[in-house]
Amino acid sequence: MDKTIKNIGTLKGKVLLFGGVYSNLQALEQLKHMAEQHGIPPENCICTGDIVGYCAQPEETVQLFKLWGAQSIAGNVELQLQEGAEDCGCDFKKGSRCDTFSQQWYPFAQSKLSQDSLNFMKTLPDHIQFRYAGKKATVVHGSSENISEFIFKSTPWEVKAPNFIAMKSDVIIAGHCGLPFHDQHEDLLWLNPGVIGMPANDGTPQVWCAIMEETKNGLIFEHISFDYHYQLTSKLMQNGLLPEEYARTIITGIWDNTEILPPVESGLQGFGITV
Template sequence: MDMKYGIISDIHSNLEALNIVLDYLKRREKIDRFICCGDIVGYGAKPNECTEIIRQLDNCYTVAGNHDWGTIGLEDTSFFNPIALAAVEWTGRHLTKDNRNYLEKLASQIEQSNFLLVHGSPRDPINEYIFEERTFLANLPRIKKNICFVGHTHVPLCFYAKTPQDIEGIPLDDGTVLEINPSYKYLINCGSVGQPRDGDPRASCGIYDADTNILRIKRIDYDVAKTQEEILSAKLPTPLAVRLGYGR
């Protein structure tokens, strides 16, 4: 069955951004199914609200991210920087039992007929960052599907291989239209909903039409100031609020 997918990742407890993105994908794009590449929680002030929204999306493939499992003790967070660690510990104290149970049961990867879904990378689904072609190349033997959707870096980009010797990487800016070649292997990161790090503070998401094999990137404005106020009111580290204004 042909499907139109809405691709989201790295929500990081940013309720304002999540609501805006989901509203756009549902109303404007008429999405059939969602793909969530992990890190629903962490950094932001609304972990329960965001987790409950994703839980209630019965048409959503969702995998665990390092913050999702870190907040409930399933991933080592000792190497986190002090700000990230403070946010993880705060989130762990505030999550409800039901939401903790939901995060605990998330898979580290999901395979469908034409795509693989992980947070980090195929060889390390939770923790590995893919910024460079050499890291993509190292993971290429594990990409058995046409597309591997990832998150984790908060930077929208695509690597693709015509052959293991012919690899290219391209940024995925707002409005990018990518034609998926069924004979290539792709690793696609549609960016972050809740904490972009590419210098653009707008929420980022992707739309993948499996019928036409077209992927598009969409950036959407949301109420950054309100989200910043929520972070400060929760007494989370101030830099977590400040960075949202810069998209870094």
């Protein structure tokens, strides 16, 4: 199937980047407030996908996202939901803890979403492209070819490089892996702003986004962590239908397991994020 690419032209002013809202309404509310404080218009707020996920308010989260008017590509979760698939498509290893947990949160999300929200997901493109600070940027979920590919800071540049060629881009903005990082090679930049729906396995309940800005010296960016009403998010998840382990992670900032992580990232669990 051909990929759908939405070209949103040349952006001016600050650009807010984020991913993995994961049905976390409280985090999305705080992010929207932050954007307004920074004077960033909705069209300059871009999500790398997975608006729906592990938390307790999928319908409310999608509806707020629509009301806000921010931009987003489809994550693997949106693709699976709009197609009525039986699993989240996260490419978890069969029988793993993540796979087991997905058999709880994914059916929960399916049961809560309205037809209006599902119709909204069908409008989301596979990629977004734009020009900024003289560079061409492409937003992908996992990678340009595989929506469910996990790419991390420690992933070899040789794995990242073909994405720039395939998308004819100078900047790749990606999501899916759940951790904020950037990797620069000469004039090419791989930027993952992180996710706002779950902590980054760093031992704090804070979540992550990034802001890009155009200066006289070109493109600059900053990774930003922020607090939100995570106690409420965790409490709402303790409904007997969602994994208790994920509700605990919202508070502790520690993932239940590191089975999707390469050795480098796994070894950094609880030590904070260095970006």
